[in-house]
Amino acid sequence: MSTSTAFPSAAPTATAEVGGLRMRYRATGDGDPVLLLHGIGRSLEDWSEQHDRLSAEYRVISLDLPGFGHSDRLPGPSTLTGLASALPGFLDAVGASGPVHAVGNSLGGAVAMRLAADRPERVRSLLLANSAGFGQEVTIALRVLAIRPLGGLLLRPSRTGAARTTRAIFHDRSFATPERIELALALAGRPAHNRTLLEVARDLGGFRGVSEPWRTALLAELAGLDLPTLVVWGDRDLILPAAHLDAARAALPRAESHLFTDTGHMPQIERADAFAALASAFFARDRGTS
Template identity: 35%
Template sequence: MSTYITPIVMPKWGLEMREGTVQDWLVAEGERIEVGQPLLDVDTDKISNAVEATDAGLLRRIVAQSGDTLPVKALLGVLADSEVSDAEIEAYIAAYEVPAAGDDEEDSGPAFDYVDVGGIRVRYARRGPEQGTPVLFIHGFGGDLNNWLFNLDAIAAKHPVIALDLPAHGQSQAALPGASVDALADFVRGFLEAAHVNGPVHVVGHSMGGAIAMQMAVSAPAQVASLALVSPAGFDSEINSGYTDGFVQAQSRRELKPVLEQLFADPELVSRQMIDDLLKFKRMDGIEPLLAELAGTLFKDGRQSAILADRLAGVDKPVLVLWGKDDRVIPSAQAARAPAGAQVILFDATGHMAMLEKASEVNAALLRHLAGG
């Protein structure tokens, strides 16, 4: 009868997640569950998120309790039809074993790869099938490829996925090929060549990464199959210089925390681990001067210096624009400057990090966009 029992397990969000802490269950035992329904909130060392149902069924047993810290794939709860007995469910729970790391194909390869691009060492990750047009994810100023931790696996289920740490970001080398959007776009194109990514790619860019994506489409349209832009820079000149300057200048948790809170509609999403990770990154040799150089070029005098929206209008590519209505870094009103024919989606109660705050909605929109819908 165990074939009628479906486990709810701790998901793996991102390439580095090893465990999560259960917060609150959003459903009760005896409730009928639908696919995609939020079941419980889980905290990771990066950010909190809701675990969504991947299967429909009757929630017969909640196994993990609030406060439990459990490894990826640990049993959280059990779905089973009403005819399955309590004894069978108890036996299933007692026999359940967390799969060991490496048991699944997804764990068989290295989480990250490195490649040299013009003398700069770059960290990147590749996931998904080998066939198909790759989807390239480009993060924003001060970020890294982990900004996409809720998105990469969802898109990689159907498409080849590649995400990089831009130079002077994440675990890529503390060096810049230049501080302009044009120089960064040329660098990303060089990265694709060095990583043996041939042919056009779908480009997904967030914030500064959105401006880089647009510049790639303008300067090398044959290399870009489509654009998906999340709170992109490059649509208009206004930007919150209090955020960009504050990020560069912050030297302590006390200084950085209120800066990071500007990224989210819900400031509670800024965890102590997030603050510590970014402080550690900023304290790496050579990073702060390079961030200051980037900010000084891209956001000179508190304004965006590279405005690409008008130039994008001449590029015949599918464009998806996603923006949080409560974005306090780049105003969502700039979405009105999207090119004619672009699909624009604005999210309620969402700030600058829609891919984290509204992950399932963003993933669904991306998959429709990539499928040509």
């Protein structure tokens, strides 16, 4: 493992070798392992606030999913199943061989669900934040990626585009700081990152929205597991609408749920204290200590 500071970041990161792939990650704290998974076109920096808050009780691990950020791409096209299949090896490489509390935002939620369905022995609980997988509706900005060659053209890096996409994920635009915009611009400047974004977006859906077959199959698998699950959403999400929380409650009737008011697509940032408190209480219930 080696240290790295590939992108603007307030915290150092490291690199793990996983089956010949280099995967960038951050690990802080001690205790039961918590795995944090970012959304499409994003990076582990989306979890900085939760590292700050959860590391007093847990070993908190975030990573750039394969092909995103500064992690190497998987061999072949990037798919939801491929992203999830890389995680057991990654967890072994960073010393988290037992089951983890898997926390996913947006695409990361779908990756966490896929991991749980494929390798239930590796997942202790699921916390899904504004997660993909519960409905067809998704922002037009992601749907147009399915149009060739328009999708590729739209991913050309520009500061204007980075600012626009960063503002879209927050209800309170003050969170779209210059540092976050610079990070988005740095990510957009990596060809491997953009190629992965396109491939994953097209794997999950098209211009009509998120595809139904994979969602139905995955939710049916997940519903068959006796896995503690908490689904949270921001009521002002412009990427995946908050109505998907009702769909999540219907698909996973045993799951807990919470709706954050005046909150966009990133409650782990925009409501960092409340999110961490919910997460800690949820994990504690799984331990049977609250």
